[in-house]
Amino acid sequence: MASKFTHLHTHSHYSLLNALPKIDALVDEAKKNDMTSLALTDNGNLYGAIEFYKACKKKEIKPIIGIDAYVAYRSRHDKQAGVDKERYRLVLLAENEIGYKNLIKLVTLAHMEGFYYKPRIDRDLMEKYSEGLIALLPSFSSDILQSLKLANESQAMERLNWYKKTFSDTGTGPRFFFEVTHHPEMKGHEENMKKIVEFARKTQTPIVAAHDVYYINLEDRPARETLLAVQSQNDEKIEEGVDDFSFITQKQAEKYFKALPDALENTEKIAERCNLEISIGKWFLPNYIVESGLSADEEFRRIVEKGLADRELKKTPEITERMEYELKIISDKGYAPYFLVVWDLLNYAHKHGILTTIRGSVAGSLCTYLAGITNVDPLVYKLPFERFLNPDRPSAPDIDMDFADNRRDELIEYAKEKYGRDFVAQIGTFGTMAARGAVRDVTRALGFPYSLGDSIAKAIPMGAQGFPMTIERALKENPELKTMYDTEADVKTILNMAQKIEGCARHISVHAAGVVISPTPLTDHVPLQYDTKGDNKIITQYDMNDVGEDGVGLLKFDFLGIRNLSILADAVKLTEKL
Numbered sequence: 367m368a369s370k371f372t373h374l375h376t377h378s379h380y381s382l383l384n385a386l387p388k389i390d391a392l393v394d395e396a397k398k399n400d401m402t403s404l405a406l407t408d409n410g411n412l413y414g415a416i417e418f419y420k421a422c423k424k425k426e427i428k429p430i431i432g433i434d435a436y437v438a439y440r441s442r443h444d445k446q447a448g449v450d451k452e453r454y455r456l457v458l459l460a461e462n463e464i465g466y467k468n469l470i471k472l473v474t475l476a477h478m479e480g481f482y483y484k485p486r487i488d489r490d491l492m493e494k495y496s497e498g499l500i501a502l503l504p505s506f507s508s509d510i511l512q513s514l515k516l517a518n519e520s521q522a523m524e525r526l527n528w529y530k531k532t533f534s535d536t537g538t539g540p541r542f543f544f545e546v547t548h549h550p551e552m553k554g555h556e557e558n559m560k561k562i563v564e565f566a567r568k569t570q571t572p573i574v575a576a577h578d579v580y581y582i583n584l585e586d587r588p589a590r591e592t593l594l595a596v597q598s599q600n601d602e603k604i605e606e607g608v609d610d611f612s613f614i615t616q617k618q619a620e621k622y623f624k625a626l627p628d629a630l631e632n633t634e635k636i637a638e639r640c641n642l643e644i645s646i647g648k649w650f651l652p653n654y655i656v657e658s659g660l661s662a663d664e665e666f667r668r669i670v671e672k673g674l675a676d677r678e679l680k681k682t683p684e685i686t687e688r689m690e691y692e693l694k695i696i697s698d699k700g701y702a703p704y705f706l707v708v709w710d711l712l713n714y715a716h717k718h719g720i721l722t723t724i725r726g727s728v729a730g731s732l733c734t735y736l737a738g739i740t741n742v743d744p745l746v747y748k749l750p751f752e753r754f755l756n757p758d759r760p761s762a763p764d765i766d767m768d769f770a771d772n773r774r775d776e777l778i779e780y781a782k783e784k785y786g787r788d789f790v791a792q793i794g795t796f797g798t799m800a801a802r803g804a805v806r807d808v809t810r811a812l813g814f815p816y817s818l819g820d821s822i823a824k825a826i827p828m829g830a831q832g833f834p835m836t837i838e839r840a841l842k843e844n845p846e847l848k849t850m851y852d853t854e855a856d857v858k859t860i861l862n863m864a865q866k867i868e869g870c871a872r873h874i875s876v877h878a879a880g881v882v883i884s885p886t887p888l889t890d891h892v893p894l895q896y897d898t899k900g901d902n903k904i905i906t907q908y909d910m911n912d913v914g915e916d917g918v919g920l921l922k923f924d925f926l927g928i929r930n931l932s933i934l935a936d937a938v939k940l941t942e943k944l
Contacts, residue, residue, distance in 0.1 A: 371619035372637040374405045376579040379870040380413035383597035386581040386590045389414055393421040395582050395613045403637040405430035407457050410485040412473050412893045416912035430640045432459035435487050442480030442488040454509040457502040460642050465498025470893045477895035493532055501533045505547040514561045543574040546629050548622035551608045575629040580611040589866035595811035648919045651703040653885040662702035673736030692733045708765050709737050714780050721770045721935040727754040728765045761915055770935045771927030788887040793880035794905040796871045801826050801837045804864040837865045880910050882920040891918045
């Protein structure tokens with residue numbers, strides 16, 4: 367019986383501007399080919415890990431979480447021009463939860479300590495965080511292959527011995543493998559693989575079959591080359607290559623690795639050993655410390671009851687009934703810590719003269735009114751609490767906090783001081799290749815005149831907020847664009863290519879409002895990095911969907927910076943001086 371094949375070296379569009387596949391497309395392709403497991407190994411990041419995990423689970427495919435890591439030849443701290451730009455690669459796969467958490471730490475430190483052109487790890491980090499990880503030395507860009515190509519076998523042996531010691535067999539099987547790939551179309555590659563296999567046999571090191579995936583179908587290769595041209599900002603017309611980095615099938619794998627049956631078998635053995643379960647939707651609420659020793663429920667009740675006097679309200683039967691009703695739901699749901707954190711943040715803002723406001727359905731809560739979180743009495747205006755929170759609502763409460771935008775950073779800084787700098791971060795978000803931008807990028811990459819791309823882009827209507835315009839939709843809505851597409855070959859070429867890269871992640875940035883506060887260090891839950899704009903803001907590598915209730919379960923706090931509140935605050939100060 368032929369061995370099954372598992373793709374263990376696979377890139378998605380989260381390998382920014384380096385690979386084409388969306389997560390769903392990768393998983394669907396695996397399902398279509400009757401594959402029972404699949405790995406995701408994006409370049410130096412875990413951006414797509416949770417999205418991939420959920421997509422695989424939905425399709426009943428075992429998800430294998432990994433990275434294609436950049437490794438510094440020297441230390442990750444070495445950043446000397448002309449020396450440390452060179453690096454090699456290593457694929458790391460999480461065998462279990464320990465391995466996954468070590469991946470998070472490796473990726474975080476690669477970005478926050480080792481970043482030099484790319485996020486880099488080093489030997490020191492791998493020795494510290496190797497538990498639960500399986501290492502595959504890739505067939506391209508590996509340090510040992512470099513040594514063998516230079517006929518420096520003693521150096522290759524030193525490196526191999528280090529790998530075997532760092533990723534030693536802990537009872538579940540070998541944790542270090544040489545990756546072998548089949549690329550006869552690439553000059554010199556077959557000779558390189560012969561060197562690797564001979565060295566592996568000589569040193570009794572296991573080999574594993576792989577086929578790096580950067581696009582699904584071979585005909586999508588030009589689209590990936592276009593992405594690379596966008597990344598390099600090269601104005602020269604791209605030349606189509608001959609390499610094949612498509613998603614090969616089981617039958618193709620069996621054909622390619624017929625002479626190396628153990629390499630094929632090892633893909634399945636590794637897949638069987640990788641058994642990671644991530645808790646999706648389990649809440650991890652901030653650890654709000656009550657100095658008096660009261661529980662979170664008791665402390666929130668104390669604040670609410672104190673609010674009766676602060677608001678100069680009598681404890682009528684109507685108020686008592688509504689207050690007890692709300693407190694019970696909040697307590698039963700376990701959300702008191704969330705309300706205490708919001709109360710604490712707003713209390714700090716009020717004490718320090720930072721103008722704030724709250725909006726949305728939270729105005730229907732009497733408890734938040736009594737606590738000073740909101741300023742609308744819901745009983746007077748007959749506002750229902752259930753629209754904000756009710757026993758059957760599965761999602762957590764969402765209180766949008768608006769702050770004067772010129773002082774918003776003060777609140778974030780206070781949260782870091784209060785809850786710990788390792789426990790607070792802003793949420794990352796991904797900029798994608800929008801329709802107009804994709805057209806302009808493709809026009810340049812394909813060597814067409816700027817004016818042509820500009821005219822096509824301007825013919826694409828603007829989308830509405832939350833409903834971005836797509837090229838497909840634009841062709842339906844704008845007859846002029848459709849005519850250009852049908853009658854002009856260059857326009858058709860540009861739009862067809864732009865549709866292939868449209869929606870691919872282009873960069874990561876900071877979410878406009880989202881902040882997470884964790885009960886334990888954030889790297890227990892999410893990988894981190896600095897904002898790419900260079901202002902040292904720490905952000906999560908998971909976006910708001912994967913950080914929150916549909917992901918790893920950290921509660922999102924909305925710190926919205928509002929310009930009008932800054933204007934009003936300045937107006938109040940000026941008035942007070944008169």
